[in-house]
Amino acid sequence: MRDTIFRPAALLMNKLNFWQKFVVVGMLLLIPLGFLLYILTTGINTTINFSSKELTGISYNTSLRQLQEKVQLHREHSLQFFLGDSSAQEMMKDSQREIENAILGVDSVDTQYGDVLEVREQWKNIKIDWKNLKSRAFTHKMDKSQELHNKLMSDILALVVDVADNSNLTLDSDIETYYLMQITNFKALQITEALSKSKNLLRIVSVVPVLTPEQRTEFTVLTGIVQPLMADIADGVNRINTYNQAVAPLVEPSYVDLKSTTDQYIEILLSEILIDSLRSNRSNSLEILERPINAGYEIFDVQFPILKNLVEARIVSLENRRLIFFIATPIVLLLVTYLLGGFYSSVIGTVSTLESVAHQLDEGKITEVVEVETNDELGRVGKSFNRIAVSLLQRNKDLEDHRIQLETTNSQLRETQTALVQGEKMASLGQMVAGLAHEINTPLGYVKNNIEMMINNHMTVSDAVEKYRKLLDMLVNGVEEGLEETVTELANLSSELEKNTVMEDGKTMLSQALVGTERIQELIKNLREFSRLDEADLSKIDLNTAVDATLVIANNVIKNKAVVKKDYQPNLMAECYPAQYNQVILNLLTNAAQAIEGQGTITIRTYKEPGNPDMAVVRISDTGKGISREHLGRIFEPFFTTKKIGEGTGLGLSIAYKIIEKHGGSIKVDSEIGRGTEFSVRIPVMQPRIGKQQQQQSAPVMAN
Numbered sequence: 001m002r003d004t005i006f007r008p009a010a011l012l013m014n015k016l017n018f019w020q021k022f023v024v025v026g027m028l029l030l031i032p033l034g035f036l037l038y039i040l041t042t043g044i045n046t047t048i049n050f051s052s053k054e055l056t057g058i059s060y061n062t063s064l065r066q067l068q069e070k071v072q073l074h075r076e077h078s079l080q081f082f083l084g085d086s087s088a089q090e091m092m093k094d095s096q097r098e099i100e101n102a103i104l105g106v107d108s109v110d111t112q113y114g115d116v117l118e119v120r121e122q123w124k125n126i127k128i129d130w131k132n133l134k135s136r137a138f139t140h141k142m143d144k145s146q147e148l149h150n151k152l153m154s155d156i157l158a159l160v161v162d163v164a165d166n167s168n169l170t171l172d173s174d175i176e177t178y179y180l181m182q183i184t185n186f187k188a189l190q191i192t193e194a195l196s197k198s199k200n201l202l203r204i205v206s207v208v209p210v211l212t213p214e215q216r217t218e219f220t221v222l223t224g225i226v227q228p229l230m231a232d233i234a235d236g237v238n239r240i241n242t243y244n245q246a247v248a249p250l251v252e253p254s255y256v257d258l259k260s261t262t263d264q265y266i267e268i269l270l271s272e273i274l275i276d277s278l279r280s281n282r283s284n285s286l287e288i289l290e291r292p293i294n295a296g297y298e299i300f301d302v303q304f305p306i307l308k309n310l311v312e313a314r315i316v317s318l319e320n321r322r323l324i325f326f327i328a329t330p331i332v333l334l335l336v337t338y339l340l341g342g343f344y345s346s347v348i349g350t351v352s353t354l355e356s357v358a359h360q361l362d363e364g365k366i367t368e369v370v371e372v373e374t375n376d377e378l379g380r381v382g383k384s385f386n387r388i389a390v391s392l393l394q395r396n397k398d399l400e401d402h403r404i405q406l407e408t409t410n411s412q413l414r415e416t417q418t419a420l421v422q423g424e425k426m427a428s429l430g431q432m433v434a435g436l437a438h439e440i441n442t443p444l445g446y447v448k449n450n451i452e453m454m455i456n457n458h459m460t461v462s463d464a465v466e467k468y469r470k471l472l473d474m475l476v477n478g479v480e481e482g483l484e485e486t487v488t489e490l491a492n493l494s495s496e497l498e499k500n501t502v503m504e505d506g507k508t509m510l511s512q513a514l515v516g517t518e519r520i521q522e523l524i525k526n527l528r529e530f531s532r533l534d535e536a537d538l539s540k541i542d543l544n545t546a547v548d549a550t551l552v553i554a555n556n557v558i559k560n561k562a563v564v565k566k567d568y569q570p571n572l573m574a575e576c577y578p579a580q581y582n583q584v585i586l587n588l589l590t591n592a593a594q595a596i597e598g599q600g601t602i603t604i605r606t607y608k609e610p611g612n613p614d615m616a617v618v619r620i621s622d623t624g625k626g627i628s629r630e631h632l633g634r635i636f637e638p639f640f641t642t643k644k645i646g647e648g649t650g651l652g653l654s655i656a657y658k659i660i661e662k663h664g665g666s667i668k669v670d671s672e673i674g675r676g677t678e679f680s681v682r683i684p685v686m687q688p689r690i691g692k693q694q695q696q697q698s699a700p701v702m703a704n
Contacts, residue, residue: 011569012262012586022340025340026337026340029336030333031327033333037329040325041322041325041326043418044321044322045322047314047318047320048097048318048322050168050316051114051168051311051314051315052315053167053168054167054168054169055308055310055311055312055315056112056113056116056117057113057117057163057164057166057167057168057169058165058167058169058304058307058308058311059109059112059113060110060113060117060119060163060167061160061163061164061169061304062304063102063105063106063108063109064106064159064160064163065154065160065189065297065300065301065304066102066105067099067102067103067105067106067156068153068156068157068160068189068192068193069148069297070095070098070099070102070194071130071152071153071156072153072192072193072196072293073091073101074092074095074096074099074137074149075145075146075149075150075153075195075196076099076199076200076203077091077092077095078092078137078142078146079142079145079146079200079204080148080203082141082142082145083139083142083203083204083207089138092137092138096134096137099134101132103127103130103444104696106123110123113167117162117163117166117167118162118166119159119162119163119166120153122158122159122162123159125155126152126155126156126159127147129151129155130152132148133148133149135154145388150197153193157189157190157193160186160189161186164186183233183236183237183299183303187229187232187233187236188227188233188296188297188299188300188303189228189300190225191225191226191229191233191258191262191292191296192293192296192297192619193228193594194222194225194226194229195262195265195289195293195296196293197222197262197291198219198222198223198226198265198269198289199290201215201219201222202289203216206520210401219269223266223269223270224692226266227266227566230258230259230262233255233258233299234255234260237251237252237255247306250302250303250306251299251302251303251306253302254295254298254299254302254303255299257291257295257298258292258296258299261288261291261292261295262292262295262356264288265288265289265292268288274466300344343558352692378508386441401630406466411694460493463493464494466488467486467489467490467493468490470486471483471486471487471490474486532692537577538575538576538577538687539575539576539577539578540573540574540575541573541574541578541581542571542572543563543572543573543574543606543616543618544568544569544570544572544606546572546578546581546582546585547568547585547604547606547618548581549582550585550586550589551564551589552584554586554590554593556590557589557590557593557594558589558593558602561593561594561596561598561600562592562593562599562600562601562602562622562623563599563600563601563602564601564602564603564604565601565602565603565604566603566604567603567604567605567606568604568605568606569606569607569608572606572607572608572616573616573685574616574683574684574685575684575685575686575687576663576683576687577659577663580659581659581663581683582654583655583656583659584659584660584667584681585618585681587622587652587653587655587656588656588679588681589602589620590652591620591653592620592621592624592651592677593622593625595622595624595625595676595677596622596623596624596625597624597625598621600622600623600624600676601622601623602620602621602622602623603619603620603621603622604618604619604620605617605618605619605621606618606619607619608685609682613685614684614685614686615665615682615683615684615685616682616683616684616685617680617681617682617683618680618681618682618683619678619679619680619681620678620679621676621677621678621679622676622677622678623675623676624676624677625673625674625676626671626672626673626674626675626676626677627669627671627673627677628673632669632671635653635669635680636653636654636657636667637654638654653667659683660681660683663683663685663687664682664683664687665681665682665683665684666681666682666688667679667680667681667682668680670684
């Protein structure tokens with residue numbers, strides 16, 4: 001597994017010298033290291049820029065917090081003015097001056113960061129709204145004045161939110177600073193605004209005898225705003241306590257004050273004001289609302305500096321980390337370069353030592369161990385090499401003696417193997433000749449028998465002719481003695497010849513002898529077609545004809561075992577060495593017949609391979625006992641056989657496989673126990689790459 005994985009790298013390294021290897025490895029180390037350093041520094045710079053932008057948002061919202069408080073005071077004094085408080089006019093003027101100063105503070109911050117935070121236009125609109133409000137601060141009606149104040153406050157709070165969004169305050173990744181930002185940028189200022197509105201509403205209802213339904217609804221709505229804001233602030237403080245124990249003691253006091261005073265106000269609101277208690281109680285509640293409002297601003301004033309310090313500390317930490325990277329990286333690179341140089345020097349020294357030992361070994365001059373200084377893997381290899389080298393000379397002599405002995409043994413083994421193969425060939429040849437002898441013996445037997453019968457008939461006819469000649473001589477010469485006896489013998493002989501139908505039998509026997517000789521001639525013709533002894537070179541043959549000729553040769557093995565079914569593609573021609581190809585087919589047919597127990601079927605199909613007309617296929621299948629899966633992968637191995645001892649040597653399929661392989665084809669087998677076996681022989685239609693130098697001697701018939 002390891003060799004497979006690292007083989008491409010090993011092939012590359014094997015082509016390089018050591019200094020080239022060190023350069024490649026060094027570059028492969030430096031490039032990702034530089035890229036990693038770039039990514040780290042880029043990430044740090046991005047985070048520094050991110051945090052620096054947060055500082056702009058903190059500065060901007062700090063100035064907006066001052067403006068919000070002054071606008072709230074101006075709204076409160078304006079309400080007092082319209083409710084008839086004579087001292088409120090001076091307080092309004094003081095508030096206006098404070099608002100102008102606060103606007104100057106925001107202008108200063110906006111000049112620096114307004115474009116970066118994309119809020120300059122919003123700030124201009126807020127200043128316009130303030131000028132419109134200020135110009136008629138004493139001439140507006142109370143409702144209109146409160147409406148303009150509320151709109152101005154809403155715009156200021158919206159600007160706080162936009163500044164937080166655009167300066168990354170809303171997206172801060174540190175948990176404690178994230179919740180500090182949530183409290184300061186959103187919750188604290190919003191809750192002070194809701195409490196301020198409640199205070200102004202309470203001031204209005206303190207001068208009326210009974211609360212109107214609208215006033216009750218507004219109290220309820222403001223309470224509904226305050227309570228979830230208070231719950232969010234409480235959740236944020238708890239999380240800060242969890243994630244930053246150092247910040248918690250600084251945040252906790254202002255939060256406790258806000259919570260206690262807000263809870264007190266809500267309790268009075270629910271228990272007294274909304275059930276329309278005495279007007280004096282309403283007036284007393286104004287003082288109660290001063291404390292949560294101040295506590296809300298105190299949370300902002302306490303937490304914003306903490307938030308600023310945390311962000312600044314983060315920036316400093318990141319800058320220090322970046323500085324460490326810039327300082328440490330060259331040092332590490334120098335150290336790595338130095339160590340690589342030392343490693344290279346060590347490797348080269350060890351390799352030089354090994355080369356020296358190898359040179360001495362090559363010249364047979366190893367007399368002592370060469371010292372290797374390093375203790376690494378190469379050093380251990382060198383020491384082992386030294387120990388082995390000294391013993392190699394003696395072993396070389398022993399090996400030379402063994403080599404001579406092995407050559408003698410190998411020669412004997414080759415002779416033995418040749419004898420085994422030749423023995424198998426002769427045994428198979430004998431089996432084939434015995435089958436052909438049996439096929440020829442039957443017609444030859446009745447030809448011989450008919451000829452013997454004809455000889456006997458010929459002797460009878462000859463005897464009759466001799467007696468007729470004797471009778472003729474007696475008649476010609478006028479001899480009377482013995483004439484009657486001779487005539488009687490001829491009459492008896494003629495009667496016997498007529499009774500035995502000698503002449504008709506002779507014609508029948510001659511006809512039968514002719515049929516027998518024609519059968520023998522057909523067998524010899526098929527034998528010649530099978531062996532193709534006159535075609536030792538490549539030739540184009542009809543594979544169907546070759547299979548049929550082989551079937552005749554194998555008929556003695558097949559006829560009592562199987563019925564042969566044929567499915568031939570007409571005119572299926574292929575170029576091959578005919579005798580060798582016929583030998584392959586004979587081996588497969590013989591194996592198929594031998595695999596059938598009792599009676600079975602052998603099916604032969606010939607066709608051109610679908611999608612590949614340059615390949616011809618002969619498929620031979622049987623209904624025999626089949627081959628087990630464990631043996632299927634070994635059937636083409638030399639000397640492997642599943643037959644009983646004495647039935648085969650295991651060379652037939654091996655030779656067949658090599659013959660087809662050298663023809664550029666293939667043999668595939670598919671078998672299942674109990675269902676039979678199928679061999680597919682693929683052979684190219686043309687053999688352009690097989691020359692005379694690759695011709696194979698026509699192997700004798702053999703079965704696996």
